[in-house]
Amino acid sequence: MAESTFDRVVSILKDQEGLDDVELTRDTNLASVGLDSMATVEAVMACEDEFGIEIDPEANPQTVGEFVDLVDGLLQK
Amino acid sequence: MAYTIVGTGSALPARSVTNDELSAFLDTSDEWIRTRTGIRERRVSTTESLDQLAEEASWRALESAGVDASQLDLIVCSTTTGDHLMPAEACAVAERLGAACPAFDVSAACSGFVFALDVADGYLSRGRAATALVLSAEKCSRIMDWADRSTCVLFGDAAAAVVVRAGGESPLWCRLRTIPNVAALDVPGVAGTSPFDTTAGTAPASALSMRGRSVYRFAVTEVVRELRQMEQATGIPLGQVDHFVLHQANERIVDAVVERLGLDPSRVVLNLAHTGNVSSACIPLALDGLARAGKLAEGQLVALVGFGAGLDVASTLLRWEAAPS
Numbered sequence: 580m581a582e583s584t585f586d587r588v589v590s591i592l593k594d595q596e597g598l599d600d601v602e603l604t605r606d607t608n609l610a611s612v613g614l615d616s617m618a619t620v621e622a623v624m625a626c627e628d629e630f631g632i633e634i635d636p637e638a639n640p641q642t643v644g645e646f647v648d649l650v651d652g653l654l655q656k
Numbered sequence: 657m658a659y660t661i662v663g664t665g666s667a668l669p670a671r672s673v674t675n676d677e678l679s680a681f682l683d684t685s686d687e688w689i690r691t692r693t694g695i696r697e698r699r700v701s702t703t704e705s706l707d708q709l710a711e712e713a714s715w716r717a718l719e720s721a722g723v724d725a726s727q728l729d730l731i732v733c734s735t736t737t738g739d740h741l742m743p744a745e746a747c748a749v750a751e752r753l754g755a756a757c758p759a760f761d762v763s764a765a766c767s768g769f770v771f772a773l774d775v776a777d778g779y780l781s782r783g784r785a786a787t788a789l790v791l792s793a794e795k796c797s798r799i800m801d802w803a804d805r806s807t808c809v810l811f812g813d814a815a816a817a818v819v820v821r822a823g824g825e826s827p828l829w830c831r832l833r834t835i836p837n838v839a840a841l842d843v844p845g846v847a848g849t850s851p852f853d854t855t856a857g858t859a860p861a862s863a864l865s866m867r868g869r870s871v872y873r874f875a876v877t878e879v880v881r882e883l884r885q886m887e888q889a890t891g892i893p894l895g896q897v898d899h900f901v902l903h904q905a906n907e908r909i910v911d912a913v914v915e916r917l918g919l920d921p922s923r924v925v926l927n928l929a930h931t932g933n934v935s936s937a938c939i940p941l942a943l944d945g946l947a948r949a950g951k952l953a954e955g956q957l958v959a960l961v962g963f964g965a966g967l968d969v970a971s972t973l974l975r976w977e978a979a980p981s
Contacts, residue, residue, distance in 0.1 A: 615692060616868060616869060616872075617692065617868075617872055617906075617908050619869075620869050620872050620873050621912065623873075624873060624876070624877075636867075636869055636870040636873050636874075637867055637869050637870060638869075639869070
């Protein structure tokens with residue numbers, strides 16, 4: 580079975596520093612696990628490379644779920 | 657024809673403002689600012705005018721070059737925060753130095769020093785000047801919204817100058833680009849009091865606003881693109897460049913560029929901890945720091961990359977050389 584968008588996004592988020600051991604669910608707040616705005620932009624840029632999509636530079640997902648939905652929304656276009 | 661940098665100089669205001677001091681009136685902390693930006697303190701003008709700082713930096717550059725102000729054929733100043741809307745900051749410098757040459761400003765925000773260097777190169781290359789003073793003078797403290805914790809903690813004031821003379825190998829590469837996006841980083845001009853103007857009041861006059869995410873992304877993407885293009889066009893591998901002097905907007909941007917390009921961090925200047933982002937003065941301030949620390953040896957390759965409002969990005973590759981005879 581192909582890896583879900585959720586799994587792929589979580590893997591990218593975990594590549595950000597210090598998130599290896601953190602369990603991420605859809606409801607996880609990005610700021611609460613230490614992902615600040617610049618780390619979020621880094622993750623957004625990594626998702627663009629991974630999925631071949633273009634994300635609004637000012638997009639500001641607050642949770643893992645919002646992040647996954649942002650990517651999924653663009654993948655369905 | 658080309659040019660050689662034959663002297664450097666810089667000047668900072670005396671007053672240092674620490675992160676803790678900012679935390680006293682902003683909802684922020686030393687830890688927050690340090691980990692997100694790499695900045696610990698910045699210099700902020702209290703009694704110094706920008707004219708004074710620019711003059712001081714210029715005298716030091718002339719002194720280190722062994723050039724007299726009367727020998728200058730051109731003064732180009734990069735600034736967006738001058739003491740005067742007119743005349744140019746460069747004119748104030750000319751007056752204070754007693755120079756009698758054309759003097760004007762270049763406005764290209766944080767990329768301004770590389771733009772100004774390229775302008776001066778044009779005058780030297782066309783034989784219109786043999787010796788030029790190129791400086792950046794920035795009093796960023798005057799364009800801050802001091803209630804905006806996301807921007808006012810980032811900037812500081814400084815002036816820095818170089819003396820360039822015709823002749824030499826530099827630049828081995830130079831490219832200026834603009835990817836127009838005014839709203840990403842904007843300081844609206846003087847509001848004025850014209851009774852006829854109906855456009856006033858749309859934004860606070862003369863206070864900086866920044867779309868941080870867009871700017872971060874632009875910076876990392878375009879600086880990487882510039883350096884890759886420089887490598888490809890010159891055939892000089894990035895591994896052979898001795899010093900990378902990138903605009904010092906944020907330590908995290910520099911780190912991201914280092915990581916993406918696999919650069920040796922010891923060859924990449926990081927000098928914003930004690931001065932913050934001093935806009936276009938970052939690059940010449942860093943050059944002066946390297947020169948005065950004896951870290952610039954003859955024959956070394958120095959890459960400069962400016963980026964900022966515009967959105968502008970500018971890169972150049974210099975060969976550090978002795979003064980042309």
